[in-house]
Amino acid sequence: MQLESFIPPSRVLMGPGPSDVSKRVLDAMARPTIGHLDPEFISMMDEIKKLLQYAFITKNELTFAVSAPGMAGMECSFANLVEEGDKVIICKNGFFGERMKENVERFGGVPIMVDDEWGKKIDLNKVEEALKNHPDAKIVAFVHAETSTGVMSDPKALTKLAHDHDCLSIVDTVTGLAGVPLKVDEWEIDAIYSGTQKCLSASPGLSPISFSNAAKEKIKNRKTKVKSWFLDLNLIMSYWEGEGGRSYHHTAPINALYGLHEALLILKEIGIENSWKKHMDNHLLLRKGLEDLGIDYLVNENDRLPQLNSIYIPDGIDDLESRKKLLNNYNLEIGAGLGALAGKIWRIGLMGQSSNKKNIDHCLESISKVI
């Protein structure tokens, strides 16, 4: 057995996540571990909560980071909000809609699928039709920023539709948070989850989430216990929210939370609106360069995520070989297509720390060499 420390190669991370993690965040993760019930640590958790409220633009009390990656944030949302027999309208326009379906089924809910083509935004008319056909639906779930295609949908309009039909909304913004405008309170979103390794540029492993009071009420009034002990918000609340002392629920990922704290500080220093603007500016810069190379986008101009650029692989170019070259010769990671888009598209991330002119230049130059 080889017995050496792992020294990772130096990569430029321009795939669908993780994004480049700054030295500040890496250094934060290397600070000495302290206890998860240490008063100093609890104070830092309170700051993370406030900083996440800032990022989500919400006053939601139930705002914190699930102690596991983004997919656990998804599971946390569905496990807590779906009860046996609940009908859930799932808008599926990419890979992650299918995962939502899996979640709903496993928790005993009934998924009602509203399908849109991969690469298109969610069609409000179809969702409204589904809501009319299923007046007993309880939840509308959808992906704000589809990581598999680079499409942005409209959480504000979709949540309004949900509310007009007495449903709660569950929003996946794993790739969206800090990259595109998102206003949880103003848009009245009920449950939303994200990841740390996209536009926040912290290391993967945590999932920021936020729940409205309406969602919180639904969780408190469940008829059955949540089908997960680890993700049961009734229990987790007592660790993240407990007044007069926190109860032990599980051991938090201490050093990962140091990193998230630092990444959120950086976001606060930049300013959330400036962060949105930065992602858009750099997207336009990359787009210009790609157009000059004769490369087309998968997604309609108006529906593109600036932080995730899905482009057609030029004719005659071998997907796997080219990405291997990019990685091995240029240390550049970009993303492959998923599902039916495998071999057809590449996904170029411009998320968080990865969203900068130097990376864009390096990316354009490297791609121009392999095509």
Place this chain on the structure above:
Amino acid sequence: MQLESFIPPSRVLMGPGPSDVSKRVLDAMARPTIGHLDPEFISMMDEIKKLLQYAFITKNELTFAVSAPGMAGMECSFANLVEEGDKVIICKNGFFGERMKENVERFGGVPIMVDDEWGKKIDLNKVEEALKNHPDAKIVAFVHAETSTGVMSDPKALTKLAHDHDCLSIVDTVTGLAGVPLKVDEWEIDAIYSGTQKCLSASPGLSPISFSNAAKEKIKNRKTKVKSWFLDLNLIMSYWEGEGGRSYHHTAPINALYGLHEALLILKEIGIENSWKKHMDNHLLLRKGLEDLGIDYLVNENDRLPQLNSIYIPDGIDDLESRKKLLNNYNLEIGAGLGALAGKIWRIGLMGQSSNKKNIDHCLESISKVI
């Protein structure tokens, strides 16, 4: 809102976990983040798998680290192995037996509780009686190293009992791994989970687990889907085990895994048997000092975990006040009692990097000053 980087105080971690994390492990976590599908990262995952097989002393193919803390390892074990209506014998001699019950119930199983007093080891006769009374039981679940009391039970004998009655065993060794003898293959354990923040002295946030072929078969032949998408081993196997390419399941906690890799390397350098011996030697040293202070142990001499020393709080000493003094004046974290033992015992950890003479001296001196 305060806007400063979080600089943790310097603590000596001698509670029930987390334990002190070495500079080597902290530095590893600060190395640049790379992608979770990067071939270099996949190679490191393979090494982690081999190192965990070394730590568990097993050849089990299904050996890896769940991307969340120890409690998710517990949930992963029960979610995958328990099906609707399955009877599970749960040996409860502390806090974590109750958590097992919660897990079994939430996944639709029927818990059969075998209770022992907190602070006593699991009574084999009672377990045998329960197995005789419930010939249709499918699983025997128990805690190897009870973190709430400092008691060690006998996984070898309990697993043999389980097998004699056609049951699988699920073993909680969150606090046990690398601290006391544990031989997964030789003892024919079916499913076992641990944590990174105890005797391995990595940061919290990951849960090493290992499943026998019998357990794997049961999972593959389930009649119903696992009631968790995030923890479904049928899906996770394709990321940790996939031949000819790994499938994306979720984004692994990259930097936390760097840390675990380094912590496991340190264990391999020390040697697993030497690690057990170190924990015992330092336990005897601490015990001598505590006895000199007139302090008594909760647990019978033969059943004590060397890495977690549960001692009675001396008469007339205020629990909370004293622990506050230890933390604030001596930077020493020790653990409180849980449940009925709250206010009655302290738990002094000597786990992994925390298990050394300097810490023992500091602990004894600090305690002598506050009692």
